[in-house]
Amino acid sequence: MLLLILKRIGLGLITLFIVSLITFVGVEVLPGDACTTYLEREAYGAALDACIKRLGLDVPAYERYLDWASNVARGDFGYSLSGEMPINEVLGPRVKNSLVLASVSILIGIPLAIVLGIITALWRDKLPDIMISTITIFSMTIPEFISATLLILIVAIWLGWLPGIVIIPSDATFYELLSNIILPVVAISMIMTAHMARMVRSSVIQVMASDYVQMAILKGVPYWKMVFRHVLPNALLPAINVVALTIAWLLGGVVVTEVVFNYPGLGRLVIESISNRDLPVVQALAIILASIYVGINLIADLMTLMLNPRLKSLQIRK
Amino acid sequence: MNKIIESIKNLSIGFNSQKGKKISILRNVSTNIKKGETVGIVGESGSGKSTLALAMMGYIKQGLFPLKGECLFKSEDLLKMSSRQLEKIRGRKIAMIPQNAGQALTPNLKIGYQIDEALRLHTDLNKTERDKKISELLNKVRLPSPETMAFRYPHELSGGQQQRVAVAMALAGKPDLLLLDEPTTGLDVTTQAHVLELLRFIAKDTGTSMIYVSHDLGAIAQVSDRIVVMYAGEIVLEGPARKILKEPIHPYTYGLLKSIPKLSLAGLPASMPGSQPQPGSISEGCSFYDRCNLATDHCKKNSPDLEYIKELDTNVRCFNHKELINQNNNLQTSITKKSNNSEAIEVLKLKDVSISYAKQKFFDQLLNKISDQNPTVKDINIDIKKGETIALVGESGSGKSTILKSIAGLLKTKDGQIKFENDRILSSDLKMRNPNDLRAIQLIFQNPDESLNPNHTVEQILSQPLKLYFNLSGEELKKNIIDLLKKVRLGEFYMSRYPRQLSGGEKQRVAVARAFAAKPDIILCDEVTSALDVSVQAAVLNLLQQLKEDLGTTYVFVSHDLAVVRAISDRVAVLYQGRLCEIGPSQNVYKFPSHPYTEVLLGAVLEPDPDIKPKLVAEDIVEEKPPEKGCSFQGRCPRKIGDICNTEVPPWQIGENGNAIRCHINIDELANSQQ
Ligand SMILES: Nc1ncnc2c1ncn2[C@@H]1O[C@H](COP(=O)(O)OP(=O)(O)O)[C@@H](O)[C@H]1O
Numbered sequence: 001m002l003l004l005i006l007k008r009i010g011l012g013l014i015t016l017f018i019v020s021l022i023t024f025v026g027v028e029v030l031p032g033d034a035c036t037t038y039l040e041r042e043a044y045g046a047a048l049d050a051c052i053k054r055l056g057l058d059v060p061a062y063e064r065y066l067d068w069a070s071n072v073a074r075g076d077f078g079y080s081l082s083g084e085m086p087i088n089e090v091l092g093p094r095v096k097n098s099l100v101l102a103s104v105s106i107l108i109g110i111p112l113a114i115v116l117g118i119i120t121a122l123w124r125d126k127l128p129d130i131m132i133s134t135i136t137i138f139s140m141t142i143p144e145f146i147s148a149t150l151l152i153l154i155v156a157i158w159l160g161w162l163p164g165i166v167i168i169p170s171d172a173t174f175y176e177l178l179s180n181i182i183l184p185v186v187a188i189s190m191i192m193t194a195h196m197a198r199m200v201r202s203s204v205i206q207v208m209a210s211d212y213v214q215m216a217i218l219k220g221v222p223y224w225k226m227v228f229r230h231v232l233p234n235a236l237l238p239a240i241n242v243v244a245l246t247i248a249w250l251l252g253g254v255v256v257t258e259v260v261f262n263y264p265g266l267g268r269l270v271i272e273s274i275s276n277r278d279l280p281v282v283q284a285l286a287i288i289l290a291s292i293y294v295g296i297n298l299i300a301d302l303m304t305l306m307l308n309p310r311l312k313s314l315q316i317r318k
Numbered sequence: 319m320n321k322i323i324e325s326i327k328n329l330s331i332g333f334n335s336q337k338g339k340k341i342s343i344l345r346n347v348s349t350n351i352k353k354g355e356t357v358g359i360v361g362e363s364g365s366g367k368s369t370l371a372l373a374m375m376g377y378i379k380q381g382l383f384p385l386k387g388e389c390l391f392k393s394e395d396l397l398k399m400s401s402r403q404l405e406k407i408r409g410r411k412i413a414m415i416p417q418n419a420g421q422a423l424t425p426n427l428k429i430g431y432q433i434d435e436a437l438r439l440h441t442d443l444n445k446t447e448r449d450k451k452i453s454e455l456l457n458k459v460r461l462p463s464p465e466t467m468a469f470r471y472p473h474e475l476s477g478g479q480q481q482r483v484a485v486a487m488a489l490a491g492k493p494d495l496l497l498l499d500e501p502t503t504g505l506d507v508t509t510q511a512h513v514l515e516l517l518r519f520i521a522k523d524t525g526t527s528m529i530y531v532s533h534d535l536g537a538i539a540q541v542s543d544r545i546v547v548m549y550a551g552e553i554v555l556e557g558p559a560r561k562i563l564k565e566p567i568h569p570y571t572y573g574l575l576k577s578i579p580k581l582s583l584a585g586l587p588a589s590m591p592g593s594q595p596q597p598g599s600i601s602e603g604c605s606f607y608d609r610c611n612l613a614t615d616h617c618k619k620n621s622p623d624l625e626y627i628k629e630l631d632t633n634v635r636c637f638n639h640k641e642l643i644n645q646n647n648n649l650q651t652s653i654t655k656k657s658n659n660s661e662a663i664e665v666l667k668l669k670d671v672s673i674s675y676a677k678q679k680f681f682d683q684l685l686n687k688i689s690d691q692n693p694t695v696k697d698i699n700i701d702i703k704k705g706e707t708i709a710l711v712g713e714s715g716s717g718k719s720t721i722l723k724s725i726a727g728l729l730k731t732k733d734g735q736i737k738f739e740n741d742r743i744l745s746s747d748l749k750m751r752n753p754n755d756l757r758a759i760q761l762i763f764q765n766p767d768e769s770l771n772p773n774h775t776v777e778q779i780l781s782q783p784l785k786l787y788f789n790l791s792g793e794e795l796k797k798n799i800i801d802l803l804k805k806v807r808l809g810e811f812y813m814s815r816y817p818r819q820l821s822g823g824e825k826q827r828v829a830v831a832r833a834f835a836a837k838p839d840i841i842l843c844d845e846v847t848s849a850l851d852v853s854v855q856a857a858v859l860n861l862l863q864q865l866k867e868d869l870g871t872t873y874v875f876v877s878h879d880l881a882v883v884r885a886i887s888d889r890v891a892v893l894y895q896g897r898l899c900e901i902g903p904s905q906n907v908y909k910f911p912s913h914p915y916t917e918v919l920l921g922a923v924l925e926p927d928p929d930i931k932p933k934l935v936a937e938d939i940v941e942e943k944p945p946e947k948g949c950s951f952q953g954r955c956p957r958k959i960g961d962i963c964n965t966e967v968p969p970w971q972i973g974e975n976g977n978a979i980r981c982h983i984n985i986d987e988l989a990n991s992q993q
Pocket residue numbers: 675694712713714715716717718719720721942
């Protein structure tokens with residue numbers, strides 16, 4: 001078991017290493033370098049020299065990679081070009097904002113999705129299912145930018161209940177943040193919840209049709225007891241991995257939603273740094289997003305492993 | 319003894335067809351279950367046995383609903399009860415033992431918990447009493463080390479053990495009636511015999527009534543006091559087990575018994591034409607009319623009622639049943655088959671073949687060697703003559719399919735050679751074989767549902783090999799397809815059908831036709847009749863034999879069923895854990911002296927005769943892999959003579975009549991002790 005965890009962590013690190021190489025090489029092979037790209041027409045003379053010096057572009061590529069990689073490993077991403085400040089300072093608030101947005105959406109969305117999924121499955125083809133399924137399918141099919149825009153239009157502009165655009169000072173407290181993020185959270189949760197609820201529904205339906213559920217009924221197990229002991233644990237297990245992917249997707253920044261609401265999270269930073277040609281920041285973001293994916297999937301795999309007796313004993317026996 | 323516990327009265331169950339018509343799958347079924355009695359319900363798949371069994375617990379599968387009638391348990395109608403009331407009866411008064419315990423035990427809950435759940439629901443015992451009861455129950459169903467067994471998950475048990483757990487769970491509530499739905503189907507022969515023995519013991523020990531549902535008359539014969547035979551949703555024959563099995567007076571039961579291959583008979587079983595009608599397709603007349611050789615015009619228009627025959631204490635649904643009285647001697651006959659001529663040349667030779675599933679380690683891969691010292695299949699030497707049918711027989715995991723896959727080129731051999739025609743070595747890699755060798759060796763699989771493309775019509779399925787190997791097209795292609803269909807006794811109109819529009823037997827015929835399309839020299843048959851009902855199985859066996867006699871094809875026939883093997887094969891090779899135990903002409907392998915493993919297998923066969931009881935000589939343990947050295951059967955051998963069996967590979971000994979046995983016991987001694 002421990003060996004397996006170490007193996008998975010090792011694989012994750014290798015993945016990250018490859019991602020770092022790819023982003024570094026990608027930047028390297030682009031015509032020009034970070035300074036010429038960023039300075040554009042002013043890329044000559046003293047300004048260019050200063051920039052090159054500051055970024056250390058005068059040393060050979062492999063040395064710069066080693067240098068950069070070892071700094072990253074220590075948690076230091078170097079300097080951004082546009083802000084001319086340490087990338088860590090650029091990233092810090094963004095990571096925090098994204099975390100807040102993601103965790104609030106998760107806290108609301110996942111339990112809601114599970115409950116809706118179970119209700120629709122247990123009352124399959126009855127009124128609750130028909131109603132909820134219509135809504136979930138509807139919200140799955142509308143693209144994010146439309147639903148987000150509609151939300152702004154209705155809640156913020158027509159009703160004027162909430163701000164339509166998020167304006168957060170960088171030192172905003174959690175509560176200040178909260179009132180600003182209600183609309184983005186709703187926009188994100190709608191799609192996420194819909195997808196997950198559909199998945200939970202089909203998983204529960206599948207388990208309900210299994211031989212062991214029929215057996216539990218024939219054994220005289222009361223309905224709700226059967227649902228909680230025999231159905232849900234087996235039906236929700238496959239959901240763990242989907243939840244993990246959803247979380248990673250949320251933390252990675254829900255680009256469209258963040259842009260529509262002008263929300264200063266990681267997703268918008270990706271867009272900004274690309275359009276500013278701020279290559280060091282792009283590199284840093286690539287590494288961070290990759291780490292999030294690797295980390296969360298690792299946790300999900302381990303959780304599945306712990307909770308699924310079949311896999312657990314397979315591992316132990318090996 | 320005569321108290322009735324459950325009484326089914328005029329029960330009909332059906333569903334709504336897409337056109338909104340009510341279609342019944344159970345028609346007017348009435349029967350009584352008495353206290354302490356075991357009733358066997360037998361019928362082909364689709365005859366409504368499981369629907370009837372579930373209805374006896376007041377359970378109607380989704381999509382079905384009762385049309386009329388009642389299921390009276392202690393004179394209360396289960397079909398009218400609320401789910402609250404049913405919870406009080408299920409598990410406590412009537413308990414179920416399911417077909418596939420592996421799927422019927424909840425995967426995330428430990429064995430102990432699942433038994434405890436039944437105890438908590440249906441008894442007033444406290445925690446410590448329940449824990450004691452759990453080990454008692456596990457002990458009663460003869461599971462090893464009951465203390466630790468309770469803490470294991472279902473998937474950690476073998477199929478036979480899972481079935482025993484299901485039995486323990488059913489017994490927890492001390493039910494008055496036990497329902498068993500195909501409880502031994504899918505288990506190995508020896509395990510099946512052990513589980514049946516346990517069930518018989520429990521019935522006697524606890525006085526519980528049992529309803530035993532199965533398609534297998536062999537299993538039914540071992541446990542039942544009374545037998546109910548179902549056909550197309552109706553009871554066609556019902557009476558004391560011995561009478562039904564020895565003097566069947568309904569043409570369907572008669573035909574069914576004749577279509578079962580028996581160990582004592584060398585030839586092929588007689589087959590019944592046709593197959594069971596689909597629900598809703600019978601509008602008038604007897605439902606067996608199409609397949610009945612006693613049918614008269616009267617049967618076509620009028621449907622027979624269940625008639626009580628006093629002398630036999632039997633109910634029968636047939637106008638002409640009198641014609642079958644005193645026909646029982648005929649049951650013990652079979653169709654003799656032409657055996658192949660022994661002068662024939664050898665077409666396929668397996669020489670020292672070993673096959674391993676072990677993954678190659680990286681370095682071994684570099685050196686291109688396989689390091690597995692204990693491969694799944696080892697030292698197989700078989701020479702196969704042109705035109706013979708050689709059978710590979712053994713329990714699951716004995717490596718039968720593995721050997722077939724290797725011959726077909728789907729699996730690489732580790733050591734040894736496969737030689738084809740004139741000692742030419744066949745590559746064990748499909749891609750390295752020349753097109754003619756590919757054509758010459760064809761494979762038929764167990765499950766036609768998986769091997770026939772559901773999106774292709776029969777015409778498309780059969781035209782593929784014809785185009786590929788013979789470049790046929792147009793009229794000629796069509797003519798060949800029609801010829802092939804004729805060979806497997808299917809009409810021209812089947813060409814436009816899709817597999818889902820065919821019955822199981824028809825699908826397997828298409829699969830046979832596809833194999834013959836290549837005009838092969840050798841056909842490898844992997845459990846080709848295992849998924850079929852007995853009457854259909856007999857038809858497929860006869861078809862294979864007929865084709866072979868006409869075309870001179872060679873068969874390598876894999877099966878776990880010794881009686882089927884006896885019927886079809888000229889020679890038999892018995893395998894245990896991927897090693898050969900015995901090989902010889904079939905009539906001799908089925909006679910003593912036998913290898914101890916063959917003896918165990920023969921003893922476990924269930925014959926449809928209440929007077930032939932299986933002999934249980936070996937434990938039904940499941941071995942995960944072959945032993946490192948010595949005899950492959952050392953772990954379970956009831957005749958083991960000592961250390962030599964563990965350390966030295968036994969020698970081949972040839973008996974008087976040409977069968978070779980691989981055992982340390984002297985063959986004459988074996989012969990004496992097996993008399
Ligand atoms: N793909 C596979 N990978 C690993 N082991 C396998 C595989 N297929 C079969 N085996 C093992 O090989 C042995 C023989 O299997 P098989 O040839 O299918 O037996 P049979 O046909 O007699 O049931 C069994 O122990 C089985 O578990």
